[in-house]
Amino acid sequence: MTTDGTAILELDRVSKRFGGLQAVNNLSFTMKPGEILGLIGPNGAGKSTLFNLINGVFAPNTGKIVFNGIDITGERPFVVARHGLARTHQIVQPLTNMTVLENCTVGACFGRENLPLYRARDIAREAVQLTGLDDRSDTLALHLTIAGKKRLELARSLAAQPKLLLLDEVLAGLNPTEVEHMIGVIRKIRDSGVTILIIEHLMQAIMSLSDRIVVLNYGQKLAEGLPAEVARDAAVIEAYLGDPKLAAELEGQA
Amino acid sequence: MLRRPFFWIIALVIAAFVVLPSIGNNVELRESLVLACVYITLASNLNLMLGYAGYINFGSIVFFGLGGYICVWLVYAHDWPLAWSLLVAGAGVSALALIFGLGILRLRGAFFALSTIGIVEGVQAFAENFTPWGGSSGIYISPQVFQPLGGPGRALWVIYFALVATMGASLYLSYAIKTSKFGLGLLAIGQNEDAAAILGVPTPRYKALAYSASAFLPAIAGGLYFFKGAFIQPSDAFDLTLSTEAIVICMLGGQGTVTGVALGAYLYEELRGYLLTSSTFANFQLTIAGVLLLVIVLFFPSGLMGFIYSRFPAAKRVLE
Numbered sequence: 001m002t003t004d005g006t007a008i009l010e011l012d013r014v015s016k017r018f019g020g021l022q023a024v025n026n027l028s029f030t031m032k033p034g035e036i037l038g039l040i041g042p043n044g045a046g047k048s049t050l051f052n053l054i055n056g057v058f059a060p061n062t063g064k065i066v067f068n069g070i071d072i073t074g075e076r077p078f079v080v081a082r083h084g085l086a087r088t089h090q091i092v093q094p095l096t097n098m099t100v101l102e103n104c105t106v107g108a109c110f111g112r113e114n115l116p117l118y119r120a121r122d123i124a125r126e127a128v129q130l131t132g133l134d135d136r137s138d139t140l141a142l143h144l145t146i147a148g149k150k151r152l153e154l155a156r157s158l159a160a161q162p163k164l165l166l167l168d169e170v171l172a173g174l175n176p177t178e179v180e181h182m183i184g185v186i187r188k189i190r191d192s193g194v195t196i197l198i199i200e201h202l203m204q205a206i207m208s209l210s211d212r213i214v215v216l217n218y219g220q221k222l223a224e225g226l227p228a229e230v231a232r233d234a235a236v237i238e239a240y241l242g243d244p245k246l247a248a249e250l251e252g253q254a
Numbered sequence: 255m256l257r258r259p260f261f262w263i264i265a266l267v268i269a270a271f272v273v274l275p276s277i278g279n280n281v282e283l284r285e286s287l288v289l290a291c292v293y294i295t296l297a298s299n300l301n302l303m304l305g306y307a308g309y310i311n312f313g314s315i316v317f318f319g320l321g322g323y324i325c326v327w328l329v330y331a332h333d334w335p336l337a338w339s340l341l342v343a344g345a346g347v348s349a350l351a352l353i354f355g356l357g358i359l360r361l362r363g364a365f366f367a368l369s370t371i372g373i374v375e376g377v378q379a380f381a382e383n384f385t386p387w388g389g390s391s392g393i394y395i396s397p398q399v400f401q402p403l404g405g406p407g408r409a410l411w412v413i414y415f416a417l418v419a420t421m422g423a424s425l426y427l428s429y430a431i432k433t434s435k436f437g438l439g440l441l442a443i444g445q446n447e448d449a450a451a452i453l454g455v456p457t458p459r460y461k462a463l464a465y466s467a468s469a470f471l472p473a474i475a476g477g478l479y480f481f482k483g484a485f486i487q488p489s490d491a492f493d494l495t496l497s498t499e500a501i502v503i504c505m506l507g508g509q510g511t512v513t514g515v516a517l518g519a520y521l522y523e524e525l526r527g528y529l530l531t532s533s534t535f536a537n538f539q540l541t542i543a544g545v546l547l548l549v550i551v552l553f554f555p556s557g558l559m560g561f562i563y564s565r566f567p568a569a570k571r572v573l574e
Binding site: 055057076077078081082086087089093094095096097098102105106107109110111114116117120156160 | 434435438439441442445446448449450451452453454455456457
């Protein structure tokens with residue numbers, strides 16, 4: 001794969017092994033600025049590991065990760081964050097004894113802009129508002145409901161004013177109304193110019209949100225393409241969607 | 255900062271420490287407040303690690319003892335003036351803490367706590383075997399050293415005021431860090447270190463800086479304390495009891511708060527003084543401290559300040 005200079009994220013033959021388990025195997029893909037790329041695959045396919053490799057929680061065994069023209073392979077998470085890459089966690093990681101606003105202020109202070117405290121608070125307030133948490137901005141994070149904590153994950157990563165946002169199952173565990181609200185928020189974020197890589201199990205949601213889809217299975221790329229193409233792919237149907245009827249339904253939707 | 259009421263509350267506390275014993279030359283009160291200053295300094299600085307960054311440091315006494323040794327040794331063996339000796343002690347111990355910190359702060363939880371005890375033992379063993387520091391018998395300095403400060407009587411007052419200044423600086427340092435971006439990063443580390451790093455907090459650097467910052471003023475307090483006594487020996491300088499007491503104080507007052515820790519230190523010192531002089535409890539001072547710690551951890555995990563905040567939520571807007 002070659003760098004054409006327009007990609008915001010480039011993975012080049014990235015692999016990660018845990019003992020005998022090949023969690024991510026020789027994976028390559030690129031992301032264009034402004035797109036939403038959906039990452040799907042069965043449980044254990046290596047999706048979250050991939051996020052951890054991109055944002056520096058783990059270093060890959062082999063391969064290269066280039067973000068916005070900078071080689072970030074094996075960089076520590078706080079270095080990657082400073083370059084403008086933010087993420088949310090599948091298992092929420094709130095700073096429990098801090099308020100919603102304080103959580104977001106941490107994101108704004110130490111994110112891409114490296115803002116001083118007084119300016120970070122304003123950015124944090126905007127993020128709190130955008131995610132619909134404004135009525136709870138002085139609530140301690142530990143008192144939030146699970147939906148609230150999911151929103152906080154999103155608000156905090158937004159406050160960092162990232163160029164690229166990694167969303168790890170932000171819709172899981174939310175009720176249909178909350179899902180709808182969250183999808184609206186994600187669209188708004190994209191419209192503000194942020195590129196988004198999203199892991200999601202809710203098929204309808206990810207098919208309608210994503211510009212393109214990458215399907216992982218056993219740490220390898222099984223398919224890549226437009227949502228409709230992926231839903232039609234025989235290998236994907238067999239490995240993941242399982243049900244040809246669901247596949248047909250999704251194809252129609254996308 | 256000048257417009258915040260808390261700034262003036264600290265100023266008021268310092269003023270009280272200066273004025274109250276000066277009225278009528280009250281030496282007895284002064285000596286009790288010397289210890290209060292030492293406890294407040296030790297606990298407030300420990301709080302930077304324990305309350306802010308969430309790292310349990312059992313070795314905070316090393317800063318105090320090592321500062322004492324460096325200062326007393328510079329005065330004794332090299333005839334340095336007290337002020338310079340104190341500054342060098344503070345800067346030296348702080349620099350050492352930075353180097354050690356970059357190493358041991360890779361550890362977390364119980365492993366970090368154990369390594370801090372290791373540092374106490376290691377430094378104590380060094381002092382016991384380092385001939386220029388008098389080995390295990392320590393260093394005595396002659397009362398002559400008090401002459402430049404205007405003789406022993408006046409010197410004790412000068413040292414006391416210097417200790418009050420050290421305590422005041424500790425309170426302002428705690429306050430300034432807590433309301434800064436650095437402090438926000440430390441608090442985030444204390445809540446969830448992995449999440450903090452992912453949010454962009456440069457965790458290794460921040461932890462090492464906090465550890466180093468928490469060494470400076472205790473080292474100066476140690477220098478003043480042992481200079482005042484004109485004697486230092488390893489078993490006094492590196493007494494783990496004082497480290498443990500500092501932890502009890504932070505828990506008692508409410509870790510992570512500036513007011514609570516200072517108040518806790520003062521109350522603990524008063525209680526300790528009462529127990530030591532009472533005929534019934536004289537030998538049980540530490541037993542009571544232990545029981546106190548158990549009760550706090552079990553029933554009042556957020557300490558004195560947690561109690562005050564729950565009773566008077568408005569206090570949150572004024573106190574830190």
